[in-house]
Amino acid sequence: MSSSSPSPSPAASRVDLDGNPVAPLTICMIGAGGFIGSHLCEKLMAETSHVVLAVDVYCDKIRHLVDPAPPHLQERISFHRLNIKNDSRLEGLIKMADLTINLAAICTPADYNTRPLDTIYSNFIDALPVVKYCSENNKRLIHFSTCEVYGKTIGSFLPKDHPLRKEPEFYVLKEDDSPCIFGPIVKQRWSYACAKQLIERLIFAEGAENGLEFTIVRPFNWIGPRMDFIPGVDGPSEGVPRVLACFSNNLLRREPLKLVDGGESQRTFVYIKDAIEAVLLMIENPARANGHIFNVGNPNNEVTVRELAQMMTEVYANVSGEPPLDEPMVDVSSNQFYGEGYDDSDKRIPDMTIINRQLGWNPKTPLKDLLETTLTYQHKTYKEAIKRQMSQASASS
Ligand SMILES: NC(=O)c1ccc[n+]([C@@H]2O[C@H](COP(=O)([O-])OP(=O)(O)OC[C@H]3O[C@@H](n4cnc5c(N)ncnc54)[C@H](O)[C@@H]3O)[C@@H](O)[C@H]2O)c1
Numbered sequence: 001m002s003s004s005s006p007s008p009s010p011a012a013s014r015v016d017l018d019g020n021p022v023a024p025l026t027i028c029m030i031g032a033g034g035f036i037g038s039h040l041c042e043k044l045m046a047e048t049s050h051v052v053l054a055v056d057v058y059c060d061k062i063r064h065l066v067d068p069a070p071p072h073l074q075e076r077i078s079f080h081r082l083n084i085k086n087d088s089r090l091e092g093l094i095k096m097a098d099l100t101i102n103l104a105a106i107c108t109p110a111d112y113n114t115r116p117l118d119t120i121y122s123n124f125i126d127a128l129p130v131v132k133y134c135s136e137n138n139k140r141l142i143h144f145s146t147c148e149v150y151g152k153t154i155g156s157f158l159p160k161d162h163p164l165r166k167e168p169e170f171y172v173l174k175e176d177d178s179p180c181i182f183g184p185i186v187k188q189r190w191s192y193a194c195a196k197q198l199i200e201r202l203i204f205a206e207g208a209e210n211g212l213e214f215t216i217v218r219p220f221n222w223i224g225p226r227m228d229f230i231p232g233v234d235g236p237s238e239g240v241p242r243v244l245a246c247f248s249n250n251l252l253r254r255e256p257l258k259l260v261d262g263g264e265s266q267r268t269f270v271y272i273k274d275a276i277e278a279v280l281l282m283i284e285n286p287a288r289a290n291g292h293i294f295n296v297g298n299p300n301n302e303v304t305v306r307e308l309a310q311m312m313t314e315v316y317a318n319v320s321g322e323p324p325l326d327e328p329m330v331d332v333s334s335n336q337f338y339g340e341g342y343d344d345s346d347k348r349i350p351d352m353t354i355i356n357r358q359l360g361w362n363p364k365t366p367l368k369d370l371l372e373t374t375l376t377y378q379h380k381t382y383k384e385a386i387k388r389q390m391s392q393a394s395a396s397s
Contacts, residue, residue, distance in 0.1 A: 018285075147295065
């Protein structure tokens with residue numbers, strides 16, 4: 001190539017897993033302004049030539065991409081501020097696109113038992129037209145569900161010291177084999193998981209009866225920069241975000257980290273940038289991804305919530321230079337913290353066989369490294385704002 005030839009566009013050089021060139025796509029991304037959406041938009045803009053119609057009610061986390069779009073991205077990304085509950089523009093956007101990715105949801109555990117109606121409407125009713133429009137217009141859909149659809153493990157019903165609890169078939173979660181085990185209806189915590197399960201069943205049925213081309217993603221605790229909000233800084237002061245942002249908030253304010261019911265639940269955490277690689281593989285390999293449900297998590301990064309709190313305390317001390325508190329953690333009951341109706345899944349280890357076989361994807365980043373990156377970001381982004389807020393509060397008290 002002569003030195004004056006234009007460099008090839010990123011998509012021109014992209015090939016799928018079978019060696020075929022990837023044609024540029026138009027993607028209608030609903031919920032593009034959230035945590036996962038913002039990372040997916042960045043990835044698509046940086047490494048591909050796909051066009052994104054970004055749909056959300058907020059754009060704060062993708063402002064750098066859309067408000068206004070930088071000159072080199074103006075043809076590639078547009079922001080459509082709309083609420084999918086009640087906006088007739090939705091079908092037109094889905095029709096314009098080759099692929100729809102639905103990320104929109106209420107997905108914060110603190111809401112599941114305090115706002116169960118909003119949670120069920122958001123995760124089931126509001127997703128219905130998206131599925132319908134995709135099915136009626138023969139458009140491919142990638143729908144974001146959750147690892148919460150598995151509910152509790154089979155092993156959790158055995159006595160604590162029962163040897164079968166250590167057998168993987170009693171706790172490893174498999175997309176096409178494991179049952180979905182939720183608590184009773186009075187435990188409203190399960191409103192989210194149940195709504196997500198029903199929309200999964202509906203999408204699956206649309207595939208079986210009407211030929212909808214779909215992929216369902218079950219994220220297992222994707223974490224990283226821009227996750228949720230810090231209460232009182234870029235979110236409501238009474239808000240309770242998911243665990244990573246909750247603990248970050250405590251660390252930034254030099255408060256003890258609150259461990260709900262002893263912090264005994266076990267979780268696996270995957271770095272958002274690893275997980276986004278998996279989503280890009282799904283986008284660009286429809287023949288391998290269609291009709292599948294994929295666990296996307298990192299089984300090697302398993303800790304109890306108590307261990308996570310300990311690791312975050314140590315890592316934050318390193319990145320901020322602030323010594324840990326003498327009493328870095330306190331125990332609170334789930335009733336105190338989340339209110340009546342809370343319940344929890346005990347352990348969440350994803351089986352990786354299907355995603356590995358279909359897409360050859362494996363997570364890379366160890367928990368310590370992803371906590372370092374994330375807490376460095378949290379400290380840099382929020383520390384000064386929190387200091388200002390705390391000094392104003394003490395001046396006015
Ligand atoms: N982050 C995780 O680890 C995780 C885990 C399990 C499941 N998920 C699922 O992945 C998806 C995205 O999660 P996230 O972490 O990015 O959440 P998020 O809350 O950061 O993003 C969701 C986005 O959807 C938008 N939205 C919600 N309702 C809308 C509506 N009616 N109209 C338009 N926009 C609307 C919100 O404004 C928000 O920007 C959700 O479906 C969630 O249930 C995520």
